[in-house]
Amino acid sequence: MTNLAVSDRTATASGPRLDIDLDAVARNTRLLADRAAGELMAVVKADGFGHGAVDVARTALAHGATRLGVTSLDEAWTLRDAGLGVPLLSWLNPVDADFALAAERDVDVAVPSAQHLSAVAVAPGRSRVHLHLDAGMARDGADPAAWGTLCRAARRAEQRGEVEVVGVMGHLGCADDPDDECNTLGRTRFAWALETARAAGLRPRDRHLAATAATLTDPRSHHTMSRVGAGLVGIDPSRSTRLHPAMTLTAPVVQVRRVRGGTPVGYGHSHRTAVATHLGLVPLGYADGLPRLASGRAEVLVRGVRRPVVGRISMDQLVVDLGERGVDPGETVTVFGPGTHGEPTVAEWATWADTIEHELVTGIGARVERRTLAVPHLRSLS
Template sequence: MNETVAPAGAELRARAEIDLAALRANVRALRERASGAALMAVVKADAYGHGAAACARAAVEAGATWLGTATPEEALALRAPGAGVPDHVRVMCWLWTPGGPWREAIEADVDVSVSGMWALEEVTRAARLAGRPARVHLETDTGLGRAGCQPGGDWAELVAGALRAEAEGLLRITGLWSHFACADEPGHPSVAAQLSRFREMIAYAEGQGLDPEVRHIANSPATLTLPESHFDLVRPGIALYGVSPSPAIGTPADLGLRPVMTLTASLALVKQVPGGHGVGYGLHYVTPGATTLGLVPLGYADGIPRHASSAGPVLVEGKWRTVAGRVAMDQFTVDLGGDLPGAGAEVVLFGPGDRGEPTAEDWAQAAGTIGYEIVTRIGSRVPRVHVNEGSGT
C-alpha cells in the first residue's frame, strides 16, 4: 500500500484516507454504464474533497479521457507540470465570470464553456492575444435555470457568433452541453423534457453548420440510470467517489460503487463523569447516569456539520456512538456508555461500511443534507492520505 505522507503529527488527530483503488474501480464501473461514450471525471472542488491531482491521475489510469472542473483556477492547476495529468487528456472548466483568465486557459489547452455573448466576446479577444484558437463548449439551458444560453433567439445569436469566430480561426467549437435538474429523481417529468430540448438545440446548432467533437448532458445519476442521455460523453462527479447521487437511485453497493473516503480521528480524552453532567455548549445533552465521555478532536471548522449535533454517528471500538450535544468548532463529545477505550483510540466517522462504521449517507441523514456535502466540506486541517496509488489495483 502506497501512502502519501501526512504532515508530522497530523495523523494523531485525524485523517481522511482516500482509497485510489476504489476510485479506479468506480471509474471502470461507470465506463461500463456509459454505453460506449467517453468519460469525463469531474474533479472540481478538490475532487469533492478527495484531492484533485491524485484523483485525476487515478481516474485517467482507469480510462477517463476528460477531466471536469468548475473554476479556471482548478483547470489550470491540473495543467501545471506537477499535477501529472497527461497532455492528451482534455480538461474542461465551466464556471466563468467577466475578466476571468481566458488567455491563460487557452494557452494551457483548456476547454472552456461559453453560455452568453459576453463570454464569447471575452474568449475571442483572448484568443487573438494568445495567437491560437480557443476550444469552446457552448452551454444550453434546457431547464435547470443556471448557466447556459436560453432556447430561441438567444441560442441562435450565440450559435451564429460562435460560427463567425470559428470561421475567423479564433475558436474551435468542441462541445455542446447542458445539465440536468432532477436526474437524481427517477421518473421526474423534467428529465424527458430537458432531453428533448437538448436534442432540439443540438439539431439547430448542427443545422447551422456546427460540428462539435462531443455532446454531453449526463451527470452521475444520468450516467447510472439514463443511457439515452449519454450521447458522446458522460460527466460523473459524486459517483466517482463511491457516494450515491440519491437514496432513490440506490446505495453505492446497489450501483456497483465503493466509497473512497474514510474519515477517522483519535480520541483526545476519555473521562468518567457522574449522572446529570452537562456536555457541550448550551448543555443540550445531560448524562442520564454515570458514564464515560470521549472527546473527538474534529468540529465544524473541519467540516463536521453542526446540524448533526446530538445525531451524528461514529464507530468506537466496534460500537456505534452518537454525538452528545453540540458539535463545536474544533471538537465534539460522544457518550461511551461506561466503556473505557484509551486516549488515542480510533474513531471512525464514516467510511465504506466494511467494519460496521457509518457512511457519508448516514451523516447526511443525521444533518439533513446530502452525501455530496459531507465529503466535500471536510476541511484543509484534515490531511488527505492517498493509499493504493499506482494503476495496479
C-alpha cells in the same frame, strides 16, 4: 464528581486523519466507464470532491476515463502543472477570465452567453469551446431564448478563425430521480439545442448532458460523453448503484471522563446523560467539516461499536457517549468510512445533517491530516 483522563498523544501525526482510497476510485471509474455510452469525462472540481484532484484524475484516467473536467481555469492549471495533458474542459468562468492562457495551455472552455463568446473570441489564439445550454435549471448555461443567436454568433466566430466549437453541453436538474418529468424536459431541450446548432452550421463532436446519476440510470441522456464527478469517489445521487466510498475519517479520543447521570454536555446543555457513563472528547468539529446540524443524531464507531455523539458539535470538538466501560485516551474513533466494518457512512452523516454527501466530502478542513492510499502500479500520465 467527574473523573478526567487526558491523553498525551495529541501531536499532528496522531490527530484527526482523512484516508483516501484510490482503489475505490479505480473501481468506481471502471463501473462508470462501462455504463457510459460514449467517453467518460472525470470531473475533478473542488479538489476532486475533496479527495485530491490530481490523484483522482490520474486514477480515473488509468481506469477508463479519457478526459477531465473542472469548473474554474485555476483548477485547470493545477492539472496541467501536474503534467496531465489529456483533453480538459473548464465550464464556470467570469467573462474576464484568462481565455488566452486557456488556449495556450490547450484547455477547452464553456461558453454560456454572448458576452462569454465575445471575450473568448477576442482573446489571442483559437479557443476550443463548448456551447453551454441551460437545460432547465435556470442556473449556468444560455437561456433557450438566446440559444439560436448564440449558435449563429459562434458560427461566425468559427468562420473568422477565432474559435472552434467542439462541443455542446447541458445539465439535468432532477437526474437523481429518473422518473421526474424535469429530465424529459431537459432531454428534449438538449435535442432541440443540438438541432439548432447544426442548423447554424456547427458540427460539435462532443455532446454531453449526463452526470453521475444520469450515467447510471438514464441511457436516453447519454450522447458522445458523460461527465462524472461524485460517482468517482463513491457517491450515487440516484441511490441506484452500489459504488465504493473512497474516504475514511478517523480521530483519537483525547480525553475520557466518567460522569453521573444528569450531567449536562456541551453548549446550551442540549444533552444530559441519562445514567452514569463515560464521555470521550474527539478533536473534530464544524471547522473541520462536521456539520453542526448532525448534533444529537450522529454516531461514530468505537471499538467496533457505534456510539452516539452527544451535545452540540463545537467548532473544534465533539463528545461521544462511550457507555459504562469507556476507552483509553488515544484510541481511534472512526467518524465515517465505506461502512464495511460497521462504521457510519458519509451518506448517513448527510442524512443526520439534512444535506448531501457532496457537501460533506468537499468540506473537510485543512487541519485534518490527509493520507492517500495509492493504487498499485498506477501508471503516470502526461
